Amino acid sequence: MSVIKINDLVYTYPGASKPSIDGVSLTIEKGEFVLITGPSGCGKTSLCRTFNGLVPHFYKGDLSGQIIVADQDIMGEQTFDMAKHVGLVFQNPENQLFALSVEKDVAFGLENLGISREEMRKRVDWALNLTGIYDLRERSPHEISGGQQQRVTIAAVLAMQPKIIVLDEPTSFLDPLSAERIFEVIYKLNQEQGITVILVEHRLDLTAKYTNHLVVMDKGKICFEGNPRNILCNDEISQIGVGIPKATLLYKKLKADGFDISEQTPLSSDEFANQLLKVLANDYS
Amino acid sequence: MITVENVHYSYGNNIEALKGISLTINDGDFIAIMGQNGAGKTTFIKHFNGLLKPSSGIVYVNNVATTKTSVAALARNVGFVFQNPDNQLFSETVEDEVAFALKNFGFDNDTIAQRVTWALDFLSLTQYRKISPFLLSGGERKRVALASVLAWDPDTLVLDEPTIGQDHEQKENLRQFVMQLQTKKKTVIMVTHDVEFVAECNPRVILMRDGKIIADGIAKDILTNSQLLEESSIVRPQIAQIFAKLSPLGLPANTIDIDEAKTMILTKAKESNRQ
Numbered sequence: 001m002s003v004i005k006i007n008d009l010v011y012t013y014p015g016a017s018k019p020s021i022d023g024v025s026l027t028i029e030k031g032e033f034v035l036i037t038g039p040s041g042c043g044k045t046s047l048c049r050t051f052n053g054l055v056p057h058f059y060k061g062d063l064s065g066q067i068i069v070a071d072q073d074i075m076g077e078q079t080f081d082m083a084k085h086v087g088l089v090f091q092n093p094e095n096q097l098f099a100l101s102v103e104k105d106v107a108f109g110l111e112n113l114g115i116s117r118e119e120m121r122k123r124v125d126w127a128l129n130l131t132g133i134y135d136l137r138e139r140s141p142h143e144i145s146g147g148q149q150q151r152v153t154i155a156a157v158l159a160m161q162p163k164i165i166v167l168d169e170p171t172s173f174l175d176p177l178s179a180e181r182i183f184e185v186i187y188k189l190n191q192e193q194g195i196t197v198i199l200v201e202h203r204l205d206l207t208a209k210y211t212n213h214l215v216v217m218d219k220g221k222i223c224f225e226g227n228p229r230n231i232l233c234n235d236e237i238s239q240i241g242v243g244i245p246k247a248t249l250l251y252k253k254l255k256a257d258g259f260d261i262s263e264q265t266p267l268s269s270d271e272f273a274n275q276l277l278k279v280l281a282n283d284y285s
Numbered sequence: 286m287i288t289v290e291n292v293h294y295s296y297g298n299n300i301e302a303l304k305g306i307s308l309t310i311n312d313g314d315f316i317a318i319m320g321q322n323g324a325g326k327t328t329f330i331k332h333f334n335g336l337l338k339p340s341s342g343i344v345y346v347n348n349v350a351t352t353k354t355s356v357a358a359l360a361r362n363v364g365f366v367f368q369n370p371d372n373q374l375f376s377e378t379v380e381d382e383v384a385f386a387l388k389n390f391g392f393d394n395d396t397i398a399q400r401v402t403w404a405l406d407f408l409s410l411t412q413y414r415k416i417s418p419f420l421l422s423g424g425e426r427k428r429v430a431l432a433s434v435l436a437w438d439p440d441t442l443v444l445d446e447p448t449i450g451q452d453h454e455q456k457e458n459l460r461q462f463v464m465q466l467q468t469k470k471k472t473v474i475m476v477t478h479d480v481e482f483v484a485e486c487n488p489r490v491i492l493m494r495d496g497k498i499i500a501d502g503i504a505k506d507i508l509t510n511s512q513l514l515e516e517s518s519i520v521r522p523q524i525a526q527i528f529a530k531l532s533p534l535g536l537p538a539n540t541i542d543i544d545e546a547k548t549m550i551l552t553k554a555k556e557s558n559r560q
Contacts (some may be wrong), residue, residue: 091292172450173322205523243452246522249528250543250550277530
């Protein structure tokens with residue numbers, strides 16, 4: 001069952017001379033973990049903004065094509081109605097925080113859903129714990145670090161328990177271990193609760209291993225889509241300027257020099273190391 | 286040269302953010318300051334251009350204590366690019382933004398025009414010359430902030446998380462640019478969480494934790510030291526993650542460079558075929 005279906009989407013920001021999204025069709029199935037990547041300015045953030053109608057309702061501009069999200073046609077829905085279905089986490093956390101305390105920021109979206117006080121308390125605590133910021137709950141969101149702010153915006157979206165979570169470089173300000181923990185939390189929600197995740201990332205080193213549906217964009221178009229193992233071993237991908245994981249790159253370099261360690265392209269260091277140990281162990285026996 | 290002598294710094298709330306830091310940064314050094322959120326990295330680098338003055342201890346920039354001079358005078362030598370570009374952008378066009386400091390420093394119009402064109406071209410921003418920085422993406426705004434500092438060619442460049450929001454090609458451009466600066470003996474100090482970028486650049490790494498420096502050394506030793514990494518919430522770069530698991534093959538765990546990695550694996554493969 002598809003949760004997002006986009007047909008022939010062309011979108012131009014007001015005053016821009018060329019479209020930011022230039023003929024995109026994309027179907028996302030329920031429960032998928034989709035990774036969208038591509039060089040800066042390729043249109044990936046603009047595409048994410050269509051998922052809850054920020055494009056075109058807030059940003060205006062010219063749009064043609066069709067966007068169906070959670071069975072709703074975006075053109076006929078208000079952005080605040082879509083918030084029940086789609087949670088968005090943007091790049092810059094400061095723009096999304098405004099309440100007097102971390103806890104109130106996380107609770108804000110829930111207050112508008114009309115749920116009971118106890119349920120609200122439960123969900124806020126759950127989201128604060130999951131993102132590791134429970135101890136910060138009474139601090140002002142403006143006196144904590146950029147990385148901590150990013151966790152607040154993620155917690156606020158998780159608390160809403162939307163069916164679809166869209167994250168646009170959600171951990172860029174976080175230290176690597178915290179970033180990995182956040183990705184693990186999101187991956188777990190995806191695996192255990194079937195939440196559809198759409199993640200925009202440049203850093204495939206950290207994230208390629210989670211996805212089964214990779215979308216590579218360039219100049220407003222989708223140029224590769226599908227299984228990450230097939231896409232990342234394609235040489236054209238480096239020409240677009242996509243930074244493939246070092247484990248995958250090392251595998252390709254060895255293969256180019258005549259040492260093919262596996263039929264399956266590795267996406268993570270664990271996969272690479274296990275494949276290599278297996279091959280060399282066989283050689284010894 | 287920057288010399289830091291036993292610097293302590295407290296914000297108004299009496300929480301000590303820096304707890305006794307001493308360090309010498311030589312001309313031409315390329316330094317990555319790493320450590321978990323809240324370790325004091327940003328507080329520390331703000332001392333290099335006098336934005337913050339030590340609560341106790343001294344910071345000398347080119348032998349002048351930062352308490353004895355102004356931020357404006359220090360800025361000519363120490364260029365700063367902040368983590369969040371929105372904190373330093375305010376002009377109506379990208380071009381004006383990049384020209385702003387040059388005007389303040391009193392460069393003539395021809396020099397300004399030439400430096401602006403060079404900086405915009407260098408950072409692939411020429412096409413945005415006439416538009417507002419606020420219409421650009423986060424990664425692009427970050428490049429505008431960098432261009433506006435590069436334009437006046439300071440001796441020391443301080444970059445707070447320069448790779449955030451940058452794609453693969455832009456990171457590679459940044460790396461090559463830093464290498465170019467090295468040949469001119471410019472000093473580059475960056476605060477970063479980007480272990481892959483650090484592994485590619487191979488700078489001197491200074492590791493901070495809880496307001497102190499806990500390690501100072503070459504990237505390949507620090508980024509593969511399990512204890513230091515754990516204390517600082519840093520994950521090994523991916524090549525080092527692979528080599529951490531290859532000890533059964535007798536390969537060195539302190540490997541972070543992909544080409545070195547390739548050569549060692551090929552050698553190992555040939556050896557094993559011979560047996």
